[in-house]
Amino acid sequence: MASSEDGRAELSCIQCKKLKRRCSKDLPACLLCSRVRRRCEYPKPSSTPTRPNLSSGFESPGVQSRVRTPISLSSRSDALSAPNPQISSSLAGCFVDSVASRGKDAAIPVDLLWQDICPGAVPFTHVEARHVVEEYYKSTHTWLPIISKLRVDRIIDEDDLASADIQILLHAMELDHSSQHHARPKPRISQQKLVKYTLFDLEQAAQFSTNFLAASVLLALHEVGHGLFPAAYFTVANVARICLALGIHDRTKATQILPRPFTWTETEERRRLWWAVLILDRYVHVGLRFRPLCTPxxxxxxxxxxxxxxxxxxxxxxxxxxxxxxxxxxxxxxxxxxxxxxxxxxxxxxxxxxxxxxxxxxxxxxxxxxxxxxxxxxxxxxxxxxxxxxxxxxxxxxxxxxxxxxxxxxxxxxxxxxxxxxxxxxxxxxxxxxxxxxxxxxxxxxxxxxxxxxxxxxxxxxxxxxxxxxxxxxxxxxxxxxxxxxxxxxxxxxxxxxxxxxxxxxxxxxxxxxxxxxxxxxxxxxxxxxxxxx
Known part of the structure; x- marks a missing residue:
């Protein structure tokens, strides 16, 4: 467990990351864990994998030395081909035998940060995140209400926004539905590709969450809306398979991969995300007929x-x-x-x-x-x-x-x-x-x-x-x-x-x-x- 010069942990504890809470990072236990009298665990430096540099697409002051040319597809494949030590055997066991794994903790990784995936990318600040969210909820949310305002507002208010999944959700919300901040460095690669590649990295690291699922749905909506076929058709199919794998489609019989939500609001959010996938699957089928649906x-x-x-x-x-x-x-x-x-x-x-x-x-x-x-x-x-x-x-x-x-x-x-x-x-x-x-x-x-x-x-x-x-x-x-x-x-x-x-x-x-x-x-x-x- 690495610590900073002031004697605090460098990363939020695992429990605070799961709850999307701001962590005090105190040693040996943070304030929240101490208050509720639970064991406080900080991630080990080795548990955070080194990911391919998707950010190569970004230029920002102070990180020029870290900016490289965009990674080629071949180099990305080589970088992602090695076994990922972050994926637990319990999570793999859910896919090998979901019945035998029922009721067991799937141990989904939660400590992958934005800088792990995009080392040269400038993350959204709290002010920028608030602007993106407000624009999104004034537009797309009025006819496709699938992302909880309460949950996202709570994250922005209480979290340090360092997590990769919340940053990619903000990028996905910004795809069509808000104006970009002119002060933010513009990526060399398109924002659609940034979202797509980062979601792929999160998928490879098995860091699944409601934010990950929501960003995947928004990416599919963007690609369908802008006619990015055949990629859009495959993206819709992919997010449908993700939902089926996570058990979003059937909370009664299917083994649930995601941690149980703490609130009715997030339970309803997951249901709405599943409905959004059902809608998109049927919508893309009406144009490309005589193919089976990807959802039941x-x-x-x-x-x-x-x-x-x-x-x-x-x-x-x-x-x-x-x-x-x-x-x-x-x-x-x-x-x-x-x-x-x-x-x-x-x-x-x-x-x-x-x-x-x-x-x-x-x-x-x-x-x-x-x-x-x-x-x-x-x-x-x-x-x-x-x-x-x-x-x-x-x-x-x-x-x-x-x-x-x-x-x-x-x-x-x-x-x-x-x-x-x-x-x-x-x-x-x-x-x-x-x-x-x-x-x-x-x-x-x-x-x-x-x-x-x-x-x-x-x-x-x-x-x-x-x-x-x-x-x-x-x-x-x-x-x-x-x-x-x-x-x-x-x-x-x-x-x-x-x-x-x-x-x-x-x-x-x-x-x-x-x-x-x-x-x-x-x-x-x-x-x-x-x-x-x-």
């Missing part, structure tokens, strides 16, 4: 997020159940509505992936009717709730409405094909198939009109909040509806379809998410926009 099907007993305002304030409240909450009389908040829409989108994704036999075809067609009815009910509910909200708060429902419309458009696209070579002839009830086909064709015209109304609300939001990002989940439905307008215009050259196409294209062009530019290129370059693909 949701059970009717799945718990939805609690009331957003209550969670923000740390007020205990109940969590509604997924199927119970779809009824109109149940009051749930916008993020829970987004989760419901994602659930139905996942149902559509699984339905689209099916290849029913002749014996199962009728059930397949009946399922399509059931999904369509559920989506129509949810959309009606969302429209009514949006109308009841002040205009300044309607953007909180953009994500839920966008996902619901994307699901309905995808379902209609699959079942509306009228080309003779593509008509499915399987199934005993031919009338059922024809009814479904006619319902899809008529439904297209209704849904693109509703999406156009949503686009008008989004454009109004752009006029009022120029700096804010519209939820990425609202963009695909605009793209798919524009493609449908283009399809109809080529069929009968009715000017109203051309106007609808141009209006949606214009709204997409105003988005600050760069993936919108990809959507526009596809619309402009396709000779037959959004026609049947099967």
């Amino acid at each position: 099907r949701l059970e009717p007993s799945e718990i939805l997020p609690a009331r957003d305002g209550a969670w923000d304030n740390g007020d205990l409240t109940v969590n509604p159940l997924l199927v119970m909450s779809i009824e109109a009389s149940t009051s749930v908040d916008p993020f829970a509505r987004t989760c419901q829409a994602a659930h139905l989108l996942g149902w559509v994704c699984e339905h689209v992936n099916q290849n029913p036999s002749s014996e199962d075809a009728d059930l397949h067609f009946q399922e399509a009717f059931t999904i369509s009815n559920a989506l129509r009910a949810l959309i009606t509910m969302l429209s009514a709730e949006s109308d009841q909200r002040p205009r300044t708060q309607r953007h909180q429902l953009f994500a839920a409405r966008g996902l619901a419309y994307a699901a309905l458009n995808t379902l209609y696209d699959v079942h509306s094909c009228i080309e003779p070579d593509n008509i499915e002839t399987i199934g005993g009830n031919r009338g059922l198939r024809l009814d479904l086909q006619q319902s899809a064709i008529e439904g297209f015209k209704q849904v693109i009109g509703e999406i156009s109304e949503l686009a008008s609300e989004i454009e109004e939001y752009y006029e009022r909040e120029e700096r804010r990002l519209v939820p990425i989940m609202a963009l695909f439905c605009l793209y798919s509806a524009a493609g449908t307008y283009g399809w109809y215009f080529r069929e009968n050259t009715d000017p109203k379809y051309s106007v609808g196409f141009e209006n949606l294209r214009r709204v997409l062009g105003r988005s600050k998410w760069r993936v919108a530019g990809i959507y526009i290129e596809l619309l402009d370059g396709q000779e037959s926009c959004y026609t049947c693909v099967h």
Whole structure:
């Protein structure tokens, strides 16, 4: 245990690091451990591994001698190939035999510091961290509330911010949602790569935490929103596997890798992070179809997020159940509505992936009717709730409405094909198939009109909040509806379809998410926009 010249430990004790508390670093025991009468352990210098220098990308006064050229991929692989002594056998045992490891402490490392990973990088100060957090909670948090304000505020107030996982969370929060401090040195590598590489290092060191998981979700959101494919698709899959490995998806049966949270607020935060992964997994699937989802099907007993305002304030409240909450009389908040829409989108994704036999075809067609009815009910509910909200708060429902419309458009696209070579002839009830086909064709015209109304609300939001990002989940439905307008215009050259196409294209062009530019290129370059693909 190394000590400084004033007789105090150089690093916070292991117990304070776990609790994200400011450690007095007194020897032989810190003040907090002494007060609660527990054993105080300080990390040994050898327990902090030497990590590859990702910071090479930073220049700052006083550290010029430590700045090197960016590490190549080959050198990073060599540096990370050696066995990591920090990963305990108990943690590895959870992966080898999770049943035998149930109830045992996984001994997750907690002492990896920011300077261990990025020796030349300037960490966020408390003032800078406060600015990043405030900007984030004024923007993304309003439509994707997945990171606890109370927990992050407590860390900034009480912690020294030296931990690698809190620093990378701040970088991830800054990716899209806050202005950079001009006084901070700018990295040579992009901030997206900095976050990605650092999360990889934390993963290799097995330093898992709620901060690590939250930063991973924000990285996936950033890559999807800016069209960084195929990397975005792989990142979503990776964070899904991380959640499954940590047991976030099932706190009842799955062995839990992360330490048990001390508060209901953090328990709810982990649940919300898992829902965010479910949403992103379904959203990326709607574009890259006919692939299995990376996350499991949701059970009717799945718990939805609690009331957003209550969670923000740390007020205990109940969590509604997924199927119970779809009824109109149940009051749930916008993020829970987004989760419901994602659930139905996942149902559509699984339905689209099916290849029913002749014996199962009728059930397949009946399922399509059931999904369509559920989506129509949810959309009606969302429209009514949006109308009841002040205009300044309607953007909180953009994500839920966008996902619901994307699901309905995808379902209609699959079942509306009228080309003779593509008509499915399987199934005993031919009338059922024809009814479904006619319902899809008529439904297209209704849904693109509703999406156009949503686009008008989004454009109004752009006029009022120029700096804010519209939820990425609202963009695909605009793209798919524009493609449908283009399809109809080529069929009968009715000017109203051309106007609808141009209006949606214009709204997409105003988005600050760069993936919108990809959507526009596809619309402009396709000779037959959004026609049947099967």
